[in-house]
Amino acid sequence: MTIQIFGLGYIGLPTAAIIAQHGINVHGVDVNPVVVAAINRGEPHIYEPGLSEVLKEGSAYGFLKASHSPIEADVHLIVVPTPFKSNLEPDISFVEAATRSVIPFLKNGDVYILESTSPIGTTEKMAELIFSLRPELKNKISIAYCPERVLPGNVLYELINNDRVIGGIDDQSTNQVVDFYKTFVKGELHKTNCRTAEMCKLTENSSRDVQIAFANELSLICNKAGINVWELIDLANKHPRVNILQPGSGVGGHCIAVDPYFIVAAYPNESRLIGTAREINNYKAFWCAEKVENARLQFKLTHGRDPIIAMMGLAFKPNIDDLREAPAKFITQKVMQSINNGILVVEPNIKEHDVFKLTEYKEAYKKADIIAYLVAHEEFKSLPYGGKDKVVLDFCGVFKK
Numbered sequence: 001m002t003i004q005i006f007g008l009g010y011i012g013l014p015t016a017a018i019i020a021q022h023g024i025n026v027h028g029v030d031v032n033p034v035v036v037a038a039i040n041r042g043e044p045h046i047y048e049p050g051l052s053e054v055l056k057e058g059s060a061y062g063f064l065k066a067s068h069s070p071i072e073a074d075v076h077l078i079v080v081p082t083p084f085k086s087n088l089e090p091d092i093s094f095v096e097a098a099t100r101s102v103i104p105f106l107k108n109g110d111v112y113i114l115e116s117t118s119p120i121g122t123t124e125k126m127a128e129l130i131f132s133l134r135p136e137l138k139n140k141i142s143i144a145y146c147p148e149r150v151l152p153g154n155v156l157y158e159l160i161n162n163d164r165v166i167g168g169i170d171d172q173s174t175n176q177v178v179d180f181y182k183t184f185v186k187g188e189l190h191k192t193n194c195r196t197a198e199m200c201k202l203t204e205n206s207s208r209d210v211q212i213a214f215a216n217e218l219s220l221i222c223n224k225a226g227i228n229v230w231e232l233i234d235l236a237n238k239h240p241r242v243n244i245l246q247p248g249s250g251v252g253g254h255c256i257a258v259d260p261y262f263i264v265a266a267y268p269n270e271s272r273l274i275g276t277a278r279e280i281n282n283y284k285a286f287w288c289a290e291k292v293e294n295a296r297l298q299f300k301l302t303h304g305r306d307p308i309i310a311m312m313g314l315a316f317k318p319n320i321d322d323l324r325e326a327p328a329k330f331i332t333q334k335v336m337q338s339i340n341n342g343i344l345v346v347e348p349n350i351k352e353h354d355v356f357k358l359t360e361y362k363e364a365y366k367k368a369d370i371i372a373y374l375v376a377h378e379e380f381k382s383l384p385y386g387g388k389d390k391v392v393l394d395f396c397g398v399f400k401k
Contacts, residue, residue, distance in 0.1 A: 250327025252316025313375025
């Protein structure tokens with residue numbers, strides 16, 4: 001059996017590595033020549049704990065090959081990005097392009113699986129596209145949707161152990177795709193139809209977005225009321241049926257910050273709570289940038305000079321190198337638009353950035369007059385809270401007390 005995976009990013013590459021670990025031949029397809037070359041050397045282009053060992057020295061070595069072009073295979077996984085357009089409508093052009101590229105290679109008995117986060121009805125659209133160009137494959141191949149639900153930093157474990165939702169365009173497709181995932185997934189495999197599976201993925205992340213929005217809105221209220229939001233949430237969570245999440249500088253990542261728009265774009269009148277939650281979480285990043293600017297102005301009035309400001313963190317969550325849709329990155333860019341000099345940018349999980357000049361976190365802390373904690377990286381917790389000569393803006397609870 002040969003598995004073909006389109007898209008070798010934060011989900012596609014770990015998936016490919018895990019399948020190859022089971023002694024199955026995997027052909028990875030990616031449009032980026034740098035990515036293809038790195039994978040063929042056994043070197044991941046992304047950081048995920050354990051991934052490098054699996055690719056370079058582990059049992060996946062030799063079973064995974066990458067290329068720019070598709071080949072004939074038995075199972076085809078589409079794991080490409082689905083960003084949103086400037087009008088906040090989802091963009092499935094990458095999914096369609098990957099699907100079109102594989103259509104000439106499909107044969108009787110093949111399995112086509114869409115894993116990319118997609119608007120409701122996308123799997124059926126891809127099925128229609130396939131059968132319009134290859135009508136002889138009607139009822140001859142299996143087509144299904146199966147979203148991932150993993151946590152960056154723990155992807156290798158969760159791809160194997162988490163439950164999966166699998167929805168085919170018909171029962172035969174669902175059952176055949178369930179049999180495929182049984183080869184490497186230990187979690188329970190839940191059968192449904194493709195539209196429900198698509199909505200399930202969007203629902204999971206929209207639910208998280210709404211819960212985070214409640215916490216972020218609480219932080220805005222508490223800031224105005226002079227209340228420590230971290231203490232408040234800790235006390236409220238003592239209630240047996242209350243579980244409030246932690247506020248931060250916004251919401252980032254390619255799932256929670258994006259997926260709700262897939263629902264809002266399709267059902268704007270019905271998704272008022274989901275849409276408002278997105279607005280709150282986006283506003284929190286603007287609010288943080290405004291707080292930094294206000295602190296700068298106050299410092300200048302008090303000391304008669306411009307302060308040095310350390311922007312602590314760029315990733316979308318603690319202890320990872322993933323900057324996709326990161327509110328910390330947006331806040332830093334926003335602050336730098338109004339302040340030309342004296343900004344130190346810190347991100348301990350990456351070595352360099354094509355836009356920001358990075359500063360080591362201890363050096364930045366030492367030099368800075370204003371320290372804005374945007375991401376609660378573990379390294380930051382080892383720093384002192386700050387002396388009388390430093391202004392600390394803790395937007396993510398590095399120092400909750």
